[in-house]
Amino acid sequence: MTRTQIIVIRLVLLALVLGAWEGLPRAGIINPLLLPPLSDVLVMLVDLIRRPMVQEAVAVTALEVIVAFIIAVPIGAAAGILIAENEYIGDICKPMLFYVFSIPKSIFLPMFILVFGIGFQQKVAYAAFTTAFVVLMSAAAAVESVRSDHIMVARSYGATKTQILFRVYVPSMLPILLEALRIAMIFNFTGVMIAEMYASRTGIGHLIANWGENFQMPQLFAGVIVLSAVAIVFNEAVRALEAKCSTWRT
Amino acid sequence: MRRPDPAAVRWMILAALLALWEVVPLTGALPELFLPSLSKTLTVLYIDRHIYFAALLVTLYEVALSMLIACGLGILIGALVGGLAMLRELLLPVFSSLYAVPIVILYPVFTAWFGIGSSSKIAFAGIYGFFPVMLSTAAGIRTIDPQFLLAARSMGATLPQQITRVIIPASLPTVFAGLRLGGALTIIGVVVAEMLTASAGIGYLVTLNRTILDSPRVFAAILAILVLSIAYYMLARALESRMVVWQSAGRRQQQSSSRGEPVAVPTPAAA
Amino acid sequence: MQHLANVSQLRAQAGEAAIEVEGLSHTYAGANGSVPALVDISLSVRKGRFVVIVGPSGCGKTSLLMMLAGLRQQTDGAILCHGQPMPKPDPERVGVIFQEASLFPWLTTLDNIEFPLSLRGTSREERRRRSQAMLSLVGLEGFGERYPHELSGGMKQRVSIARGLVQDPPVLLMDEPFAALDEQTRMTMGHELLRIWSTTRKTVVFITHSLTEAVYLADEVLVMSARPGRIIDHIEVELPRPRTYEMMATDVFGRLRDRIWQQIRKTA
Numbered sequence: 178m179t180r181t182q183i184i185v186i187r188l189v190l191l192a193l194v195l196g197a198w199e200g201l202p203r204a205g206i207i208n209p210l211l212l213p214p215l216s217d218v219l220v221m222l223v224d225l226i227r228r229p230m231v232q233e234a235v236a237v238t239a240l241e242v243i244v245a246f247i248i249a250v251p252i253g254a255a256a257g258i259l260i261a262e263n264e265y266i267g268d269i270c271k272p273m274l275f276y277v278f279s280i281p282k283s284i285f286l287p288m289f290i291l292v293f294g295i296g297f298q299q300k301v302a303y304a305a306f307t308t309a310f311v312v313l314m315s316a317a318a319a320v321e322s323v324r325s326d327h328i329m330v331a332r333s334y335g336a337t338k339t340q341i342l343f344r345v346y347v348p349s350m351l352p353i354l355l356e357a358l359r360i361a362m363i364f365n366f367t368g369v370m371i372a373e374m375y376a377s378r379t380g381i382g383h384l385i386a387n388w389g390e391n392f393q394m395p396q397l398f399a400g401v402i403v404l405s406a407v408a409i410v411f412n413e414a415v416r417a418l419e420a421k422c423s424t425w426r427t
Numbered sequence: 428m429r430r431p432d433p434a435a436v437r438w439m440i441l442a443a444l445l446a447l448w449e450v451v452p453l454t455g456a457l458p459e460l461f462l463p464s465l466s467k468t469l470t471v472l473y474i475d476r477h478i479y480f481a482a483l484l485v486t487l488y489e490v491a492l493s494m495l496i497a498c499g500l501g502i503l504i505g506a507l508v509g510g511l512a513m514l515r516e517l518l519l520p521v522f523s524s525l526y527a528v529p530i531v532i533l534y535p536v537f538t539a540w541f542g543i544g545s546s547s548k549i550a551f552a553g554i555y556g557f558f559p560v561m562l563s564t565a566a567g568i569r570t571i572d573p574q575f576l577l578a579a580r581s582m583g584a585t586l587p588q589q590i591t592r593v594i595i596p597a598s599l600p601t602v603f604a605g606l607r608l609g610g611a612l613t614i615i616g617v618v619v620a621e622m623l624t625a626s627a628g629i630g631y632l633v634t635l636n637r638t639i640l641d642s643p644r645v646f647a648a649i650l651a652i653l654v655l656s657i658a659y660y661m662l663a664r665a666l667e668s669r670m671v672v673w674q675s676a677g678r679r680q681q682q683s684s685s686r687g688e689p690v691a692v693p694t695p696a697a698a
Numbered sequence: 699m700q701h702l703a704n705v706s707q708l709r710a711q712a713g714e715a716a717i718e719v720e721g722l723s724h725t726y727a728g729a730n731g732s733v734p735a736l737v738d739i740s741l742s743v744r745k746g747r748f749v750v751i752v753g754p755s756g757c758g759k760t761s762l763l764m765m766l767a768g769l770r771q772q773t774d775g776a777i778l779c780h781g782q783p784m785p786k787p788d789p790e791r792v793g794v795i796f797q798e799a800s801l802f803p804w805l806t807t808l809d810n811i812e813f814p815l816s817l818r819g820t821s822r823e824e825r826r827r828r829s830q831a832m833l834s835l836v837g838l839e840g841f842g843e844r845y846p847h848e849l850s851g852g853m854k855q856r857v858s859i860a861r862g863l864v865q866d867p868p869v870l871l872m873d874e875p876f877a878a879l880d881e882q883t884r885m886t887m888g889h890e891l892l893r894i895w896s897t898t899r900k901t902v903v904f905i906t907h908s909l910t911e912a913v914y915l916a917d918e919v920l921v922m923s924a925r926p927g928r929i930i931d932h933i934e935v936e937l938p939r940p941r942t943y944e945m946m947a948t949d950v951f952g953r954l955r956d957r958i959w960q961q962i963r964k965t966a
Binding site: 572574575577578580581582583584585588592593596597599 | 767769786787788789790794796798800802804813814816817818861
């Protein structure tokens with residue numbers, strides 16, 4: 178299938194979905210109280226964006242996401258590199274990682290709340306906590322993905338450790354690191370959302386939970402659309418960047 | 428001095444953590460509110476065991492049903508999308524883009540639609556688990572060596588025979604990985620949902636006891652969840668290794684890299 | 699189409715030919731129009747002969763083999779195997795062995811060998827009897843309960859050969875079966891294959907890159923040109939059987955090798 182065919186078919190599918198979202202509630206086939214027609218949602222969306230309360234909530238959430246990310250990435254990366262580089266520590270930790278990943282980290286939310294109370298710090302701490310693990314795994318995978326034969330070639334030509342780091346490791350790891358950051362952000366965002374929905378008085382997640390509780394469906398769906406759009410746009414942007422950096426990857 | 432065996436070190440770390448859990452609160456270094464001692468937690472768990480047991484049953488029930496959705500649909504659709512080139516080109520990028528959306532924001536929608544009972548948890552956790560399982564299965568299907576089908580055809584296998592005698596056995600490792608992943612994710616999804624808005628279940632107990640500041644009971648619930656998820660993981664691994672002895676042998680050669688066992692980047696859970 | 703002066707015009711009578719190919723051509727649709735892959739191939743393989751097709755990469759020899767096996771249909775021309783066309787694979791007439799053994803990793807060695815029989819619904823006892831017999835034939839007695847991942851490359855190919863033989867087809871097609879093996883194993887396997895062939899007296903069409911392998915194994919060598927593939931030479935290998943490693947050092951051997959190489963070089 179050609180690229181244009183693919184794009185056209187996808188647009189058609191999208192149109193069908195959007196059309197159903199508009200038509201089915203309007204026709205009464207689906208209860209419009211449960212699923213408001215798309216146009217109502219969009220109108221509400223436009224209205225919401227203008228409200229200061231919503232703008233504040235967005236700002237709070239954005240800040241939490243950024244700060245949590247900034248905290249989580251260095252810690253997770255350092256730990257991941259350590260596990261990958263040091264064979265002994267790696268042997269100890271790697272089997273544990275799978276167990277760790279099976280555990281719902283949301284169960285630690287109450288602990289964060291008990292320690293930090295409800296507020297900015299608690300949410301950031303929790304999100305950073307969950308994100309750090311993902312960054313750890315990705316960093317370890319990235320380091321291990323560097324082919325040992327490439328390293329050997331560099332060493333045989335007398336490259337110093339720094340040179341090997343920057344001339345072999347970094348270019349080799351770059352696409353993986355970008356992908357790791359992208360995935361880490363997905364989890365980071367989710368972590369912030371969970372924290373905000375669970376126990377918070379601010380943030381978009383809190384607003385959404387609130388709207389849900391009060392059956393304010395148009396607002397709820399408007400919020401969902403905006404958040405989804407932001408998530409997807411960010412994701413695709415990083416993916417495009419990844420693609421640019423990894424033309425050499427098989 | 429010879430370094431101790433890594434497995435032994437892991438047990439030592441676990442033991443140390445448990446010991447700290449007991450000792451630190453008792454010495455008063457951390458208030459009991461933040462961290463009740465292990466013995467207190469276990470005591471409370473025992474006293475209220477009926478309550479916790481009943482809650483676990485609710486949770487397990489929800490997990491089971493959402494696994495049906497996440498794994499059933501996930502594996503089926505993943506196999507189709509991964510196996511059929513047209514569907515793959517068309518839909519796979521769409522699904523992996525959707526994966527970027529934090530599914531948890533849909534949970535209020537489900538509670539509005541289905542109420543705070545089990546149905547909303549099942550719907551939510553089902554979808555939560557669906558995407559990763561689907562993506563993982565789609566990827567896994569593609570690792571099946573196409574030479575198998577060529578060989579089968581050359582031996583005169585009919586299309587139904589190709590499906591039942593070659594494709595299905597060859598996809599077992601992928602299917603099992605999907606089941607393991609799906610189970611882990613639905614447990615996480617159900618727990619998160621129960622913690623957020625619920626009237627029953629082990630996650631609900633966490634939230635309930637937190638709001639009344641009953642820390643031992645909060646941690647008892649947390650402990651129960653920890654045990655549940657670890658038990659599931661161990662069970663899934665045990666089953667998988669029994670059934671699929673020849674796993675790696677059937678796959679196409681993956682890009683050989685690294686020093687030692689590579690750490691795969693998982694598509695795990697955020698929660 | 700040109701016949702070189704020394705292309706053998708020996709056309710066996712219908713009753714003696716295991717494989718007859720008449721005017722076969724194949725084109726496929728490429729990005730910029732149709733691409734000729736094979737041009738006007740005609741050949742005849744007498745029963746019980748060991749024929750090797752050798753040619754440069756991409757000359758279409760694998761495609762030709764797939765057509766002989768019924769796995770692919772040619773755009774032009776006819777193929778007859780034991781007097782009948784090959785519209786689809788027929789493992790009772792033609793056994794196919796590929797470069798990759800493609801043993802099913804979830805089956806034991808014996809189960810792999812029996813696989814074609816189990817597709818037909820043959821009884822368990824009969825399947826076991828035949829697969830055990832094949833296992834012995836290829837020299838792997840005792841390995842029946844092993845899984846493919848426990849076998850070496852050479853052993854896997856032996857199993858693949860056993861599987862191809864289990865229905866006792868009169869014709870065996872082999873597509874570079876030893877290409878993935880190291881040279882020493884290749885030589886051993888070639889020797890083994892000749893032993894098996896002389897015991898079972900099948901008709902064999904064997905494809906290879908290796909000139910040495912071609913001369914060592916073959917009764918007749920068909921040389922193909924680079925794409926689009928045509929048969930440019932037909933060489934009778936007049937070395938006595940059974941073949942020995944020492945023959946590889948003889949002048950005759952060297953001249954035959956050289957002749958093949960010269961032909962290929964001209965077209966590459």
